Amino acid sequence: xxxxxxxxxxxxxxxxPSITIQELKKDRISFILTETDLSVANSxxxxxxAEVPTIAIDMVEIETNTTVLADEFIAHRLGMIPIDxxxxxxxxxxxxxxxxQYCSECSVELTLHVKCTEDRTKIVTxxxxxxxxxxxQPVVEDKNDQGILIxxxxxxxxxxxxxxxxxxVAKEHAKWSPVSGVAFEYDPYNKLRHTHxxxxxxxxxxxxxxxxxxxxxxxxxxxxFDYNAKPDRFYIETETVGSLKPEDVVxxxxxxxxxxxxxxxxxxxxxxxSHQQDQTGWxx
Amino acid sequence: xxxxERFELFVLPDGRKKVSMTPDTKLLNAATFMIEREDxxxxxxxxxQLLKDPRVLFxxxxxxxPLEHNFMVRIQTIPGCSPGVALGDAVTELIQEIGALKNxxxxxxxxxxxxxxxxxxxxxxxxxxxxxxxxxxxxxxxVDMDF
Numbered sequence: 001x002x003x004x005x006x007x008x009x010x011x012x013x014x015x016x017p018s019i020t021i022q023e024l025k026k027d028r029i030s031f032i033l034t035e036t037d038l039s040v041a042n043s044x045x046x047x048x049x050a051e052v053p054t055i056a057i058d059m060v061e062i063e064t065n066t067t068v069l070a071d072e073f074i075a076h077r078l079g080m081i082p083i084d085x086x087x088x089x090x091x092x093x094x095x096x097x098x099x100x101q102y103c104s105e106c107s108v109e110l111t112l113h114v115k116c117t118e119d120r121t122k123i124v125t126x127x128x129x130x131x132x133x134x135x136x137q138p139v140v141e142d143k144n145d146q147g148i149l150i151x152x153x154x155x156x157x158x159x160x161x162x163x164x165x166x167x168x169v170a171k172e173h174a175k176w177s178p179v180s181g182v183a184f185e186y187d188p189y190n191k192l193r194h195t196h197x198x199x200x201x202x203x204x205x206x207x208x209x210x211x212x213x214x215x216x217x218x219x220x221x222x223x224x225f226d227y228n229a230k231p232d233r234f235y236i237e238t239e240t241v242g243s244l245k246p247e248d249v250v251x252x253x254x255x256x257x258x259x260x261x262x263x264x265x266x267x268x269x270x271x272x273x274s275h276q277q278d279q280t281g282w283x284x
Numbered sequence: 285x286x287x288x289e290r291f292e293l294f295v296l297p298d299g300r301k302k303v304s305m306t307p308d309t310k311l312l313n314a315a316t317f318m319i320e321r322e323d324x325x326x327x328x329x330x331x332x333q334l335l336k337d338p339r340v341l342f343x344x345x346x347x348x349x350p351l352e353h354n355f356m357v358r359i360q361t362i363p364g365c366s367p368g369v370a371l372g373d374a375v376t377e378l379i380q381e382i383g384a385l386k387n388x389x390x391x392x393x394x395x396x397x398x399x400x401x402x403x404x405x406x407x408x409x410x411x412x413x414x415x416x417x418x419x420x421x422x423x424x425x426x427v428d429m430d431f
Contacts, residue, residue, distance in 0.1 A: 017381055019388045024396045031392075033385070039332035040381065046325045095295065172290045247393040254386040258379060260326055264319060265375045267302035272368040275305060 021247075023237075029246035030183075030237035032215070038186065041234040045184045048253040050170040052178050053093075054085040054243045055108060055136055059164040067124075067157045077150050078163055079175045081126045082139040082243040083108070090135070091167045108136040108165040116153035124150045124159055136165065139242035178244045178252075183237040188213035192229055293353050296321050305368065314342070314360035315367040323347060327355040333374040339365040 017036040021029065033041050060075040067074070097106035109132040116122035125147030126138035140147060151159060170177035187194065188210045197203045212235040240246050296302060300320055308314035319326065327345040334343035334357070342360040359367035 017385050017388075019385055019392060021389075021392045021396045024393065024400060031389075036381065036385070037329075037332050037336075039329045040378070043325045043329045051325070095291065169294070171293050247389070251386055251389055251393075254382050254389065257325075257329075257382050258386070260322065261375050261379050261382070264303060264322070264326065265372065265379070268317075268368065268372055268375065271301065271303045271305050272372070275307075275368075 024247060027242060027246060028237065028239045029250060030235070031250070033234040033236060035232055036234070038231050038234070041184070041186070041236070043257060044250075044253055045182050045236065047256050048179055048182055048238060048249055049177055051256045052244070052249055052252045053088050053167050053169050054176050054178050055083045055088055055091065055165050055167055056173075056175045056243075057081060057083070057110065057163040058166040058168065059102075061162045061164075062160075063162070064158050064160040067151045067153055067159050069151050074151060074159070074161070078129075078161075079173070081129070081148055081150075082241040083131075083165055084135070084137050084139055085178070085243040086245070086248070087135045088167060088244075093168070094166050102164055102166070104133070106166065108133045110138075110163040110165060111161070112150075112163070113160045114153065115158040116155055119155055122153040122157075124153060126150065129163070141242065178240055178249045179238050180241050181239055183235070185210060185212055185235045186231040186233060188216060188235075189219050191219050191226070192231060193225065194231075288351065294321050308360075311360060313363060313366060314358070316356055316358045317367070317371060318354055318356050320354045322355060323353065324355070327357065329378060330357055330371070330374055333378050334359060334370060336377075337370055337374065340370050343370075 017040070018034050020032045020034070022032060023030040033044070057078045060071075060078055062071045062074070065071050065074065069077075091108070092106040094102055094106040097103060099106065110129045111132075112124070112129050114122065114124045114128050123146075127140065127147035128150075129138050131137050138147065153159065168176040190197070197207050199206050215235075216233070238246060238249060240249055244252070302320050304318045304320075306316045306318070308316070324347065327347065331343050331345040334340050337343075339361050340359060341362060343357065345355055345357045347355045357371065359370055361367055361370050
């Protein structure tokens with residue numbers, strides 16, 4: 001058994017994991033993760049998509065709906081509207097709340113009442129939603145943004161409803177996802193041969209390298225295959241839906257991972273202690 | 285009608301343990317851990333971290349059934365160590381690694397924001413609509429040297 005091999009663990013490596021931001025815009029971030037494992041990078045990607053909490057409309061009570069769209073159709077559209085979740089940490093999950101159904105500590109109430117009285121078509125947008133909590137408003141991009149179209153009204157049509165927005169994660173429903181997409185790439189030149197290209201004639205012509213290839217040295221085509229090589233540069237780019245800042249999505253994603261690991265660690269200690277008690281002499 | 289509740293994916297049912305260990309009946313220093321309400325996100329990361337540990341002879345994980353929200357990690361270690369210790373160490377290493385990444389990210393975000401702001405304020409200055417932006421331009425120079 002060789003125990004003197006490569007240093008074990010992240011702290012044994014020379015520099016440890018690092019992150020370099022390539023671009024940071026209002027709704028997108030692109031960064032490079034280095035000196036970390038593929039599994040860590042992939043977990044970060046998974047957690048950003050599905051486990052960063054946000055606020056989204058979860059219940060709709062419709063009082064009047066004389067529009068052309070059915071109640072459930074409108075309810076579904078409302079659910080997808082991104083709501084500014086910068087202060088999501090101040091809101092509890094409804095299931096963890098002490099209230100019986102929902103309250104201001106675990107939900108946000110948004111109301112909408114629009115009636116068309118003119119001959120012109122009236123549009124109902126996310127801007128018509130009135131929130132009872134100024135911290136949680138439907139997302140507006142800028143001054144010129146007319147909001148997200150919910151339904152169009154003809155003369156005499158009316159829509160009156162109350163929405164309950166709750167905290168949740170995209171594991172439960174994709175409407176809670178803070179991102180519209182995460183681009184994840186490593187090894188743009190396919191040096192590791194993790195990808196097998198389907199080709200007609202020439203892989204080089206039919207599969208042009210991605211933009212990330214500019215950030216890596218072009219490999220020598222005659223170089224022998226390094227079967228020990230492991231991926232260690234990960235190019236990640238994500239675009240948000242507007243509910244959270246892109247950098248917050250990444251850092252909240254990491255926080256979610258840390259919370260999960262911390263909880264497992266705590267519970268593992270308990271489990272090991274309980275085993276130690278009923279089986280003295282055996283150490284696990 | 286008989287659809288499972290969506291929250292079953294992440295809410296631990298009452299009385300269920302998050303982590304439970306079953307020692308192997310035939311091998312010493314081997315055990316299977318069942319981790320409830322977690323998926324490949326944690327499973328794959330833990331397995332890879334365990335495999336980096338020279339004391340670990342075997343580490344593997346599986347999600348036994350797609351409708352049951354748990355995964356199993358099986359660990360065998362060398363004598364003198366134990367699967368529980370190895371798993372605990374793997375978790376600690378990952379916490380340190382991700383914690384370090386998180387700190388680096390937050391520092392880099394501050395730098396990047398300052399850079400973008402400086403660039404934006406310089407752009408405004410060039411347009412000539414904002415007078416007295418000396419401070420902004422000066423800041424840009426400082427930042428520029430950093431990058």
